[in-house]
Amino acid sequence: MFNAKAYSVASATSPFEPTTIQRRDPTPHDVQIEILFCGICHSDLHAARSEWSGMPTVYPCVPGHEIVGRVTKVGSAVTRFKTGDLAGVGCLVDSDGTCPECQTHHEQFCPSAVFTYNAPDKHTGKVTYGGYSDSVVVDERFVLRVPSNLDLAGAAPLLCAGITTWSPMRRQGVTQGKKVGVVGLGGLGHMGVKFARALGAHTVVFTTSPAKKEDALRLGAHEVVVSRNANEMAKHAGSFDFILDAVSAEHDVNAYLHLLRRDGNLTLVGAPEKPHPISAFGLIFGNKSLSGSLIGGIRETQEMLDFCGEHGITADVEVIPMQKVDEAYERLLKSDVKYRFSIDMASLKAE
Structure with missing residues (x-):
């Protein structure tokens, strides 16, 4: 295990605060990513404030499932990524890989799908922590290639929106x-x-x-x-x-x-x-x-990213420092953003 910087909420009414979370050391099939940008999705707000009765939030909560960054370490069995590659992580970080949904590349509907945050984490025994952090470790199967010609701040929301x-x-x-x-x-x-x-x-x-x-x-x-x-x-x-x-x-x-x-x-x-x-x-x-329609499977998400690379498509974003996430949430409620917020994780280094 290693420590990573992050921002979390301690309750449904708490503001975001800097914290330290534990990430697992990469297993043979894992990819470790230095997070450069993380988009803010409206579901982040719902989760932080525990507004979904069917999916109660476990605190502390570190949201974020629109992640782009650079690979810093790969496990011994990883074949698709190497150190220095641009990579992305969306709404999913694991599934059973064997059910009919996984076999047809619809991992988002897998009964055992593990979401990027606030989901049971078999590695730590706690819950998964999302992209409001400086680092993340994810199974290679759920890591996506990000085209190098795309603006990374604008590419982050592609992973969900x-x-x-x-x-x-x-x-x-x-x-x-x-x-x-x-x-x-x-x-x-x-x-x-x-x-x-x-x-x-x-x-x-x-x-x-x-x-x-x-x-x-x-x-x-x-x-x-x-x-x-x-x-x-x-x-x-x-x-x-x-x-x-x-x-x-x-x-x-x-x-x-x-x-x-x-x-x-x-x-x-x-x-x-x-x-x-x-x-x-x-x-x-x-x-x-x-x-x-609910997001998409991993293969389809990669297809989308490749299309965006070919056509130069990214989200229109307003880049903010991590320290302004509470303000961004209040503005999100007023639809006061064109059209997504993207958090610059370099701001975490100041903490």
Whole structure:
């Protein structure tokens, strides 16, 4: 075991404080990574404040599952990484590797999946600690190659926001000639716009805020629709092949089902607290489908990173020092960021 610097919360109401955590020494199959940047995901806030009743937080909690850094040590059996390589770690750090989900490269659905933080850690007997730290040790199977041409601060959110929006687009066959809608222009939505455009689709952003039109076009949208304008919405009725809904607030999903063409799909990646009321007729007439999507498997995440490297895609980020994470959480609650926070772990050296 070795000591690593980190920031943790001691309770649901505590501020973040500097601390020292223990990381395991690399086993033969492990990769040790010096963390350079870690993105802030809204789920970090939920976990830090223990807001998920089904997944109570174990304290102290070190969040962070959008990790990029440089390999500092590899185990004797590691074949895919060497010291000095750029590497990333997303939402998962282990799974059983043998179940049907793992065998089909859907490790995120493995019954024994181990999340990057606040999950049982078989190595320490405690819980896993995330990327708000200067170092992490992860099984080689869950370490990802980060293209060297990408800005690392902007690459960090790809490990969650990126794969969350990429996976349903690939599953629904988004490509040139398709018409794609993105509902909500936030941390997830802005990545959806970039991917849809890069995949060749005609990309339309739906927003409640007219002020976001200019930014949506900058990010790659061909059109922007103010969803509160009934006339603008009506012009697009029955025309979309796929709509990605990235809104976590309560809203009318049926309005978007109406915009799908026959056999079109609407996928939810935002998770409002209250269930959506869905019109059965909105699905039945037109053979339309409504689905959800949870991150992606390791192979698919690597595919996404490689695509980003080829197309120069990263998240739009505001880089902050570790010491300002509490302030970032408060701003996140107000949607006061364009479009993700990325923590510069060099700031930990000052502690």
